[in-house]
Amino acid sequence: MPWFWILVGALVALVLLAIVGYNHLVRLRNEVGTGWANIDVQLQRRADLIPNLVETVRAYAAHERGVFEEVTRARTELQRAGTPGSAAAANEGLTAALGRLFAVAEAYPELRASENFLQLQEDLTDTEDKISAARRYYNATVMAFNTAVQSIPWLLLARPLGFREREFFSAQGDTAVPEVSFRP
Amino acid sequence: MTLQEQIRSNRLRSAIVVAGFVLLLVVLAGLIGLVLDLSLGVVALAAAAAYGLFALVRSRSMVARMTGARELAPSELTPLRRLVENVSIAAGLPVTPEVRLVEDAAPNAFAAGLKPERSYVGVTTGLLRTMPKRELEAVLAHEVSHIRNRDTYLMTVATVFAGVIALVADIGFRSIAYGRGRSRRGGGALVAVLAIVGLLLAPYAALLLRMSLSRRRELLADAGAAEILNDPEAMALALRRLEADPTTVRYADASTSHLWVESPTDRVESDRQGISALSGLFNTHPPLASRIAALEQAGGFRLPERLPVDVSFAAEAGLAASPLS
Numbered sequence: 001m002p003w004f005w006i007l008v009g010a011l012v013a014l015v016l017l018a019i020v021g022y023n024h025l026v027r028l029r030n031e032v033g034t035g036w037a038n039i040d041v042q043l044q045r046r047a048d049l050i051p052n053l054v055e056t057v058r059a060y061a062a063h064e065r066g067v068f069e070e071v072t073r074a075r076t077e078l079q080r081a082g083t084p085g086s087a088a089a090a091n092e093g094l095t096a097a098l099g100r101l102f103a104v105a106e107a108y109p110e111l112r113a114s115e116n117f118l119q120l121q122e123d124l125t126d127t128e129d130k131i132s133a134a135r136r137y138y139n140a141t142v143m144a145f146n147t148a149v150q151s152i153p154w155l156l157l158a159r160p161l162g163f164r165e166r167e168f169f170s171a172q173g174d175t176a177v178p179e180v181s182f183r184p
Numbered sequence: 185m186t187l188q189e190q191i192r193s194n195r196l197r198s199a200i201v202v203a204g205f206v207l208l209l210v211v212l213a214g215l216i217g218l219v220l221d222l223s224l225g226v227v228a229l230a231a232a233a234a235y236g237l238f239a240l241v242r243s244r245s246m247v248a249r250m251t252g253a254r255e256l257a258p259s260e261l262t263p264l265r266r267l268v269e270n271v272s273i274a275a276g277l278p279v280t281p282e283v284r285l286v287e288d289a290a291p292n293a294f295a296a297g298l299k300p301e302r303s304y305v306g307v308t309t310g311l312l313r314t315m316p317k318r319e320l321e322a323v324l325a326h327e328v329s330h331i332r333n334r335d336t337y338l339m340t341v342a343t344v345f346a347g348v349i350a351l352v353a354d355i356g357f358r359s360i361a362y363g364r365g366r367s368r369r370g371g372g373a374l375v376a377v378l379a380i381v382g383l384l385l386a387p388y389a390a391l392l393l394r395m396s397l398s399r400r401r402e403l404l405a406d407a408g409a410a411e412i413l414n415d416p417e418a419m420a421l422a423l424r425r426l427e428a429d430p431t432t433v434r435y436a437d438a439s440t441s442h443l444w445v446e447s448p449t450d451r452v453e454s455d456r457q458g459i460s461a462l463s464g465l466f467n468t469h470p471p472l473a474s475r476i477a478a479l480e481q482a483g484g485f486r487l488p489e490r491l492p493v494d495v496s497f498a499a500e501a502g503l504a505a506s507p508l509s
Contacts, residue, residue, distance in 0.1 A: 031276070038273055126266055133274035136414060141276070 021157045028145040032166050035138035036084065039169055042134050043078060043091060046127045050075045050094075053120045057101060060111035064104050071097045084138075089171040091131065098124070135169045142166045202338070205345040205390065212349065212386050216356040219379040228355045232348040239344045240298065247296040247340075247443065251433075253284035253306040261285070263501035264312065268305060271324045275332050275412045281305050290431035291315060294443040295327040295336050303331045309498075314429060316494035317501075319422035322409050326419065326445055329408025335401045339443065346390040353386040402469050406479055416483030420476045424487055427472045446472065 054068050074090065074097040081087035102121075105111050112118075146165045149158040157163075209232065217225025239246075247253075256265070265283055272280045281297070282304035291311040297303030305327045315323060330336055360380060406423070410416035426446040433444065447469035469475075480486055 034278075035276060038276070042273075129266075129270050130273055133270040136274045136412070137276040140411075 017153070018157060021154050022161065025145075025148060025154060025158060025161070025163050028141070028148050029163065031141040032138070032145050035134070035141040036169075038134040039084075039087075039131065039138050042127055042131045043087060046091075046094070046124065046131065047075050047079055049120060049123055049127065053101070053117075053124070056114065056116050056120060057105055057111060060108045060114070061104060067097075067101050067104050071101050073097075084167040084169045085171070088135075088169045092171045095128075139168050139170070142168050202341070202345075205342065205349070208386060208389055209345070209349055209352065212352050212356065212382065215379040215382050216352070216359070219376050220356070220359050224355075224359060228352045231355065232352050235351055236344050236348045239347060240340065243340045243344070244297055244302065244304075247294075248284065248304075248306075251286055251294065251296075251306055251443070252288070253286045253304075255282070255284055264307070264497075267317070267321055267497075268324055268328070271321060271328050271412060275325065275328045275408075277328060277332055281328065281331055283307065285309060286433070288433050289313075290433045291426060291429050291446075292433050293323050293327050293445045295330040296340075296443060297331070298337050298340055300331050300334070303336055305331075308433065310429075310431065312498040313496050314425060315422060315497055317497045318415070318418045318494075319425060320497045322413060322415065322418040322422045323445055325409035325412040326405045326422075329405045329412060330401070333401070333404060333408060335405065339401070346387075349390040350387040353383045357383045399470050403475060403478055406475055407482065410479060410483065416479045417485055417487070420479040420483070420485075420487050421491070423472050423476050423479070424491055427476075428491060 050071060054071055057064070058068060071094070074094040078087065078090040078094050081090040105117070145163075148154050149163050149165055209229075213225045213229045213232075215225075216228055261283070268283050269280045277300055279301045281295070281300075284304050284306045286292075286306055286308045288308040289310040290308055291314040293305065293307045293311055295303060295305050305324060307324075311320065311323065357380070360376075360383070406419055409419045413419075423446075476487065
């Protein structure tokens, strides 16, 4: 008879462990989702600033058509990007194109003095800061989620239930976030 | 120990401390019920609960009044608000906390609020004038991680608990002193003595619990700030700069000292009290030097002996005029 109860106890413990593990994984996955939503909001905000910026620069430097096309193309690419990796790459493409746009703008003192241009430039800088802040958080959540999915015992649970590793927001592919170790 | 493990162990410790509070309260009420009157014990508990609830509901505005923090107008100090926004995005907070300003020359900051969605960060004008942007960001990250780790919640609850225990002990002690309660057990002289000692010591036990809670949280928030910004050196530099600054916040007193990033009361006490081991027990924060050492060890760097001379955030963002002058 004691064997029966030991077996029942072990079974109950196993079921409890599975419940705890499942909830743990769901929580981590939701955090990754929130992290991604944060990045997405800022990327969208950045893309929304572009048409206005292009129009402003065009008013002063209408013949610099090549740069405008490049920026517009980079923007479209960013809005089409479906995965974190491709979005990160598209975002860097946009940064490069904007760099060329601002280099062109250097040659037009009236443009640089324009209130509208200065405001747009400030908003863009702010958005870039926020993207990098959101990236830090997102990559940390991905790190935590991937570690959980790849390590025992949750590994045994994650695969059958369809928890797959997530991609980092990084143009170079899998760049791990450096972990800060702390001893008081 | 990684940061995640540190957070977990700190959460566990605070749970133990809160359980200690509850135990203390129950023992106290039990003592009153045993020695004096069962109904008095029940009344004391009910009064404590009512007082506790009131204090919790009012805590947000109470803290604002005690610290002298005022709300900002929508267009005021936009660069500062952007900084708080960035830090809370990096920390993954669902809502950016409000920013409030304390007109005070001493550089310091605090966080308050029961829920992360309804929290605020208070900074002194002195902080904006002293810290360069990188270190100000670290201090803000320290406060934001207090909010993220639910420290502000726990600290508020702990403060209320400490007040409640003091109230119950007071009720019990006065009842004994004025002999209103009828002793239910005739020969319980020893029990009565124990009860009196217990009632006398309870508020100090509560105080100690609250302090131990706060000190661990500070180390955790430092680590959290280093993690949020991925820059432990910035946090250490900010602490070194706070250490170097001799001023103390005007509104500081024992009831709010645990809230600030640098304890405003420790500085005064450490000058006054010679017995370091004893005064160490009642400090709300670990010494700044040991907090800096912890960050140095975690980040694998050493701070230079002399602080770098940097342009303050207020000067850099052109805030030197208007509200800061």
